[in-house]
């Protein structure tokens with residue numbers, strides 16, 4: 001996570017626990033997040049259970065052993081929204097560090113503008129379309145308001161976010177990067 005460590009030193013520097021977790025040598029927990037954006041509206045799911053319950057979010061979850069990150073994104077989209085993305089693309093990567101967890105979370109964000117199937121409510125998510133100007137950030141993770149503008153204008157992004165008490169955002173650093181560019185921000 002070279003780029004994340006570099007970002008953690010930017011913008012005045014992250015809280016010490018962020019640098020500690022990034023430099024610990026422990027592999028991050030891998031997760032996915034799929035955003036469906038038709039150009040005017042985004043499809044969000046109202047999370048009905050588990051981590052982030054009550055928030056609107058894209059569709060995703062943990063990468064399971066034996067699957068690629070992309071396969072995990074496709075599986076979670078099917079499991080949570082009952083749809084299959086047609087033009088799934090890598091949109092960005094978000095790293096979350098928590099002051100009470102020894103491992104960082106690395107969330108790989110994908111986006112698609114078209115899909116097969118009809119979004120349907122599942123045990124985990126209730127899908128709802130929002131116009132771009134009506135995205136309900138006050139009912140979403142605190143980091144979302146920062147990277148959504150990049151997502152919506154199709155800029156590839158990378159960000160590091162520091163949380164306390166699970167949901168309170170303490171600090172962040174965000175940059176636009178080309179996929180595969182491992183150089184300094």
Ligand SMILES: Nc1ncnc2c1[nH]c(=O)n2[C@H]1C[C@H](O)[C@@H](COP(=O)(O)OP(=O)(O)OP(=O)(O)O)O1
Pocket residue numbers: 031032033034050051052057058059060061062063096107141142143144
């Ligand atoms: N801060 C923040 N912003 C935006 N999105 C997220 C976060 N934190 C997050 O965890 N997420 C995303 C990443 C994932 O898409 C989900 C969380 O996945 P989760 O539901 O815990 O994973 P599953 O594998 O589906 O879990 P089970 O319910 O099956 O145990 O939120």
